[in-house]
Amino acid sequence: MSDNAGRLPLIDPDSAPDEVRAALAKLPEVNLFRAMASATTVYPPFVDFLATLFQDMELDARTVRLAVLLVGKLSDCHYVWRQNVVTATSVGVSDEQISATEHGDLTAGCFSAEQRAALAFTQDCVLDVEVGDSVYDAAAGEMSARAIAELLFVVGTYMLICRFARSGRVPLDKEPGPSPYAS
Incomplete structure (x- = not known):
């Protein structure tokens, strides 16, 4: 884990569980996603959902x-x-x-x-x-x-x-x- 002035740790992709590491690789490596990855049970499926918001939708x-x-x-x-x-x-x-x-x-x-x-x-x-x-x-x-x-x-x-x-x-x-x- 990295230095963090925030309340949640910033997960280091290199030491994260495989499923979390794979999820972290799907979006830009920013502090927000690294902090969200603290929820190792929820973060991987959330990233899959979040990634759909960057795909073509009917909404422009x-x-x-x-x-x-x-x-x-x-x-x-x-x-x-x-x-x-x-x-x-x-x-x-x-x-x-x-x-x-x-x-x-x-x-x-x-x-x-x-x-x-x-x-x-x-x-x-x-x-x-x-x-x-x-x-x-x-x-x-x-x-x-x-x-x-x-x-x-x-x-x-x-x-x-x-x-x-x-x-x-x-x-x-x-x-x-x-x-x-x-x-």
């Missing part, structure tokens, strides 16, 4: 990454925000969209109608848990039921990840890791 990858950034921002999770700026940029999210998300301007003209609906949906989901009827209806006007379900998986997963990073006090990496889309 840019919309997914904007939702992830917003979850990080609303959760006051600098770790998730910082890492996912890299990931969002890798799929074509613009600096203007990143800035608007950071500043809470979720209706900015730089967003598509689908992105605005997904951001409002994400905000309601994070802040209120249950998305209000008008926000849900607006999202349903822009996205299929499948895309909304995918968005719920993304938002819920990153709410978990933010809570893990914050409650585990996972230390920032010296530099953000590479985008999993580039892997």
